[in-house]
Structures are given as structure tokens and as C-alpha cells.
Amino acid sequence: MVLHTGNHRKQRRGGSNPLVGGMNPALAATLTLPRHQLADEPLPADTALQLVRDELLLDGNARLNLATFVTTWMEPQARELMAECVDKNMIDKDEYPQTAELERRCVSILADLWHAPDPEAVIGCSTTGSSEACMLAGMALKRRWSKLGRTGRPNLVMGVNVQVCWEKFCEYWEVEPRLVPMEADRFHLSADEAVAHCDENTIGVVAILGSTFDGSYEPVAQIAAALDELQERSGWDIPVHVDGASGAMIAPFLDPDLEWDFRLPRVASINTSGHKYGLVYPGVGWVLWRDHDALPRELVFNVNYLGGEMPTFALNFSRPGAEVAAQYYTFVRLGREGFRAVQQASRDVATALAERIEGLGPFHLLTRGDELPVFAFTTTPDVTSFTVFDVSRRLRERGWLVPAYTFPANRTDLAVLRVVCRNGFTHDMADLLIADLTRALPELRAQAAPMHDPSTSTSFHH
Numbered sequence: 104m105v106l107h108t109g110n111h112r113k114q115r116r117g118g119s120n121p122l123v124g125g126m127n128p129a130l131a132a133t134l135t136l137p138r139h140q141l142a143d144e145p146l147p148a149d150t151a152l153q154l155v156r157d158e159l160l161l162d163g164n165a166r167l168n169l170a171t172f173v174t175t176w177m178e179p180q181a182r183e184l185m186a187e188c189v190d191k192n193m194i195d196k197d198e199y200p201q202t203a204e205l206e207r208r209c210v211s212i213l214a215d216l217w218h219a220p221d222p223e224a225v226i227g228c229s230t231t232g233s234s235e236a237c238m239l240a241g242m243a244l245k246r247r248w249s250k251l252g253r254t255g256r257p258n259l260v261m262g263v264n265v266q267v268c269w270e271k272f273c274e275y276w277e278v279e280p281r282l283v284p285m286e287a288d289r290f291h292l293s294a295d296e297a298v299a300h301c302d303e304n305t306i307g308v309v310a311i312l313g314s315t316f317d318g319s320y321e322p323v324a325q326i327a328a329a330l331d332e333l334q335e336r337s338g339w340d341i342p343v344h345v346d347g348a349s350g351a352m353i354a355p356f357l358d359p360d361l362e363w364d365f366r367l368p369r370v371a372s373i374n375t376s377g378h379k380y381g382l383v384y385p386g387v388g389w390v391l392w393r394d395h396d397a398l399p400r401e402l403v404f405n406v407n408y409l410g411g412e413m414p415t416f417a418l419n420f421s422r423p424g425a426e427v428a429a430q431y432y433t434f435v436r437l438g439r440e441g442f443r444a445v446q447q448a449s450r451d452v453a454t455a456l457a458e459r460i461e462g463l464g465p466f467h468l469l470t471r472g473d474e475l476p477v478f479a480f481t482t483t484p485d486v487t488s489f490t491v492f493d494v495s496r497r498l499r500e501r502g503w504l505v506p507a508y509t510f511p512a513n514r515t516d517l518a519v520l521r522v523v524c525r526n527g528f529t530h531d532m533a534d535l536l537i538a539d540l541t542r543a544l545p546e547l548r549a550q551a552a553p554m555h556d557p558s559t560s561t562s563f564h565h
């Protein structure tokens with residue numbers, strides 16, 4: 104939301120005719136940027152560019168951001184392609200039929216990677232990210248359930264560790280969220296708990312590959328098997344949606360024997376973020392349904408405003424085509440072996456870094472980076488002079504963004520740090536992080552008490 108807190112009109116104290124005039128960019132120093140209202144007059148393009156660039160200097164350095172799952176590095180060739188496609192609107196499928204074709208090919212490639220038994224039957228589309236993809240998948244679950252003729256209030260079963268998009272889905276589409284809390288050392292959904300929370304009005308179970316909180320994979324196959332047994336006992340046929348925002352682009356390459364995808368007949372739909380381990384700059388996501396039983400036909404609209412008759416099932420209408428072209432580029436460029444090598448490198452960096460952090464002494468690992476290349480750690484019980492929030496703050500002083508946050512119910516007593524290793528985060532950079540952490544430890548240990556109040560800290564970073 105944009106808050107208007109004042110009436111600051113731009114004041115221009117220099118320059119000639121700004122549309123034609125080659126204003127010396129040095130004059131930018133004499134300008135105040137319009138913040139809340141349009142200025143009366145235009146500025147030369149170079150001046151505007153310099154002013155906005157200067158403002159953006161205050162942004163963090165994306166490569167040092169170990170909080171985000173989102174791609175922060177692509178090859179120059181990918182950037183070039185994206186720049187060429189920046190004016191293409193994904194929805195204009197008639198005007199840009201080849202971009203639409205690349206989208207179709209990406210869906211086919213994902214259907215193959217996720218072992219769709221009948222690739223011809225798969226329906227899928229690109230989205231702005233996993234959040235939109237999850238909304239669409241949730242809507243399909245809800246519609247499928249309502250066609251069963253049930254009359255109660257629909258509910259969705261998932262671990263409390265779901266990403267906020269699922270809570271949004273439930274709020275926006277009036278579905279009861281059945282959030283299974285964490286218990287002791289169980290930090291994600293288990294098969295028993297999933298089944299225990301289901302009833303005849305459960306529209307689906309969301310299984311996460313892997314959890315945003317600690318990078319762990321939820322036991323999708325066990326959850327599916329437990330739901331098979333539940334169906335035998337009760338007759339309720341409850342589908343599984345796999346939120347593979349990150350893991351659906353890791354597991355196919357690094358854990359090929361793990362059955363989490365369309366190999367499990369109960370898995371109705373899967374989403375992923377092309378802009379996470381799909382290795383593309385934001386924002387692109389993907390969602391695929393096994394077949395039309397999973398995606399009721401009436402949810403797909405046909406539009407002819409732009410020329411041809413085109414099916415659309417998305418929340419947005421217009422959307423940039425550049426990310427889809429970049430996703431296809433990444434598939435073409437890397438192939439299976441390239442993807443495997445890139446993801447393995449991230450996992451190697453994550454597991455090695457996790458082990459070295461454990462070796463420093465005052466830290467306890469919750470996960471080790473061997474599922475998603477992501478791990479969470481906390482302080483050991485004997486540490487009383489500092490908290491994870493102090494560690495996060497000290498690393499921030501060196502430019503590193505390592506978020507500290509508390510876990511949700513029933514482990515709100517547990518505060519952790521999380522490191523996300525991505526393409527472009529090298530062993531060398533991991534060395535630098537370890538050096539900074541090692542340097543900070545004596546001072547942290549020497550503190551009389553923790554400095555940082557968790558209640559004033561930044562909350563969870565997705």
C-alpha cells in the first residue's frame with residue numbers, strides 16, 4: 104500500500120527544455136525527486152535514469168541475500184533474451200504465438216520431469232509465481248469438492264509451516280484452514296496428522312516439498328498412502344496438491360528415486376516457482392494438473408478479445424512474456440545434466456556450510472541442507488549471552504541477509520536462522536560467511552545478555 108504522508112511537489116531548480124534538452128546529469132544533484140505527486144514538467148531521460156538509479160543504491164546486494172529463494176543470478180545471455188522479450192504480453196497468444204508455444208513446451212517438460220503418466224492429459228500454465236499457482240490449484244480443489252454435492256464448510260489440511268499463500272487462499276476463497284501444528288522435533292506435516300485432520304469436507308491436503316521454514320521435504324508418499332487407507336475406511340477420496348515451490352525443481356534432479364509427484368495417483372496437481380530453483384529471475388511460476396478430473400473444465404475460460412480463441416486459467420490477464428522465454432532458455436541451456444550439476448552444487452555448498460556452522464560450537468542444526476539446499480539452525484542450550492537475532496544483526500553489518508525468526512505453533516519457543524543456498528552462492532562466498540560469523544562470535548559471547556529483542560525483530564522471510 105502506498106501511504107501519502109505529505110504534499111511534496113518536485114522542485115526543479117535547474118535545466119532547460121527537459122524533453123529535448125541534454126541536461127547535464129550533474130544537475131541531478133540540484134533536483135528533488137517527486138515522491139508523492141507527479142512533477143509539473145518532464146525530465147530528460149538520462150537525468151531521470153540517474154536519479155532513480157541513485158535511489159536504488161540503497162537496496163541490498165542480492166547476491167549476499169541468503170534469505171530469499173528467488174533467483175539472483177542468470178547468465179548474460181538470459182538477460183539479453185529477457186530484454187528482447189520485455190515488451191511481449193503473455194496473454195496476447197495470437198500476436199505472440201511462439202511465446203505461447205514456449206509456454207506449452209515448458210509445461211510438457213515439467214509434466215515429463217514430474218512423471219505424468221499421460222502427458223497428453225496434463226493441463227498446465229505459467230503464473231507470476233507459486234502464490235498465484237497455489238491459488239489456482241486451491242480453486243480447482245475447491246471446485247472439485249463442491250461438485251461432489253457436499254454441503255458443509257470446505258476445509259484444507261496442511262502443516263502450520265505452509266507458506267503464507269495458503270493462508271491467503273483460505274481467507275480469500277472462504278475455506279477453513281486446518282493447520283496441523285508442529286510438535287517437539289516434528290517441524291512439518293506427518294501422514295498420521297494429515298489424516299487425523301480430514302473429514303468429508305476436506306477439499307485436499309497440501310504437502311510441501313520442501314518447507315519454507317527449514318528446507319525439509321514433507322513425506323508426500325506416506326501422506327498419499329495414508330489417504331488411500333482413509334478412502335478405504337471412509338469412502339472420502341481426498342486429493343493431494345504438492346507445493347513444490349522449491350523442491351519440484353530439486354528432487355527430479357537430485358532425488359530421482361523419491362516418489363512425490365504424479366507417480367503417486369493421489370497427487371492431483373503440483374506447483375513450482377520458475378523463479379526459485381527453476382533458475383529464472385522473478386516472476387514466473389508453474390502449475391500442472393494431472394487431468395481434467397483434477398481441473399474442472401468450467402474453470403478454464405476461452406477468450407477471443409485478442410484475435411484467436413484462447414483458453415485461459417489465471418488470475419492475471421496481462422503478464423510479461425520474458426520470464427517464460429527465459430524459463431525455456433534455461434531448460435534448453437542446461438538440459439537434465441546441467442540442472443543436476445547446478446542443483447548439486449547448491450546442495451554441496453549447503454551441506455558443507457551447515458556442517459561448518461555446526462562445527463563452530465554454539466549452533467545446533469535443525470536441517471542439514473540435504474533436501475532443499477536450505478538449512479535452519481539455532482543456538483545450543485548453553486548459549487545465554489546472545490540469540491539468533493543477535494547473530495542475524497551482526498551478519499547484517501557485513502552485508503549478509505540471514506533471517507532469524509520464530510517457528511509457528513506449537514514451537515513458538517524455537518527461534519532459528521535460515522540459510523538458502525542458490526545458484527551463484529559459491530564455496531568461496533560460504534568461506535566469507537564463515538569468516539564473518541567466526542569473527543563475530545567472541546563479541547557475541549562476551550555480551551552480558553542478548554542485545555536483540557525478538558519481539559522487535561523482522562518476522563519470517565519467505
Ligand SMILES: Cc1ncc(COP(=O)(O)O)c(C=O)c1O
Nearest residue numbers: 232233234266315346348376565
Ligand atoms: C513452499 C512455498 N510455497 C509458495 C511460495 C510462494 O512462492 P512465490 O514467491 O513464487 O509466490 C513459497 C515462497 O517462498 C514457498 O516457499
